Amino acid sequence: MLLLARAPPLPPPLAASYPATPERALRFRSISSSRAAVATASAAAKPAASSRSGQKRKQVASVANPLVKHCVKLRLSAAYRRSCRRLLLVGLAPILEMCRFELDAIDYLLLLDGVEVPEELREFCGDVVYVSAAVMKKVSGMQSVDSTEAIAVMHMPRHFRDLGSHEDGDSLHGLFNHPKRILVLDGIQDPGNLGTLIRSACAFKWDGVFLLPASCDPFNEKALRAARGASLQLPVVTGTWHDLHELMTKYNMKMMAGHPESSGDASKGIQSLSKELADSLLNESLCLVLGSEGNGLSSETLQACELVNIPMEGKSILSHNSQAIWI
Incomplete structure (x- = not known):
């Protein structure tokens, strides 16, 4: 698991307006x-x-x-x-x-x-x-x-959005104010894992969490317990790849996904995590995608993202000025 930490201020939740359709x-x-x-x-x-x-x-x-x-x-x-x-x-x-x-x-x-x-x-x-x-x-x-x-x-938290609902479907852009770091979860099905990832994103002061289809509900009892309050602090959005692509395009965000080098997928290159790579991303707006426990990344994620693996030597890679990569 890879998290790239920054400390941007969290945006205030904004009320959405809904057209009379x-x-x-x-x-x-x-x-x-x-x-x-x-x-x-x-x-x-x-x-x-x-x-x-x-x-x-x-x-x-x-x-x-x-x-x-x-x-x-x-x-x-x-x-x-x-x-x-x-x-x-x-x-x-x-x-x-x-x-x-x-x-x-x-x-x-x-x-x-x-x-x-x-x-x-x-x-x-x-x-x-x-x-x-x-x-x-x-x-x-x-x-x-x-x-x-x-x-x-x-x-439910005011800053939760379900983009598949008519109530929340057109309120995505009012939720984020020029986000720098979004954690995207691609089919995470274990509620304990999902809650822990939301808590980690909150601890590293990310701007929000985006849940792609097949991810479990963030307000499942086990997910809430594992998140330890982070679900109330951090914007959480559920939506499709189309919704995520709109967010990425609007804010010119780079798309990267964690992917094991040993997966045998030779369709595109996989970068190894390094201090140099981390430093090069410090000023980039980034969506980081993590795949499901059993199936890994979806085909849509593999096609849309640059892939990066984490060397498993048991070392942490730290950069300067309180910017960090957490493994």
Whole structure:
């Protein structure tokens, strides 16, 4: 794996405007239906006594409650998550990591009966829902609730774009402001790997992550846990090679892809990573593509990108002025 680090400022997320087309009207009707489901789930929780910190407290004991069904569907269905623009965070540790960035993004905080609101979440002003052990197991998908005392339903990040949807389809160019480094993931299917790559891109101050088709959903529970909050900090875009080509052309970005020298693909030359190559790229705008765990790079990537392999001598190549290549 190859990351070329810079430190450009992250662009602020911009609101998108949507033309009034019949197709978009259909999309909005679908979104309205999903929002109605969210509203129904909200109304289904029974009110309980207010907490001393001022949160609205509710109680859910039945696994048949609409809020429980809504949460389970958020955990299991990427399409439902995107239609509702909501995601599910299971476990107190990932909730606290996410809330360092967007505390107000929480719709509901589900707590196991008898658990107090954590000190770090005292400022949370949304709904606190106390649930039975049976409900916690159902929502979390886990057999034991010993280590699962909290679940949060959160808004998706404002800077997430799904270019295959009518809602987000024409909002790509408002997301990036002259990006210098974009990490492109070509069919990454393991959610843990995907979350780790998003976290790495964020750590190296890249401008965003672009997910090509066949990549897993970045808001999968395991992907969120592995990203450790990076999914809320970094723009994440899902789209096709056509969308990526538009981005590359608009910002005059160079396309490179990590590719093993031993692959036997002699159709085009493969450069070896070196300090000289890294230094030559410092002032270039770059899209770096990494392929899937099993199949490697797609044919589209092989045709569109310059290929580079990473020598496996176990050495890191560092350049000057805090610019680095991480292996």
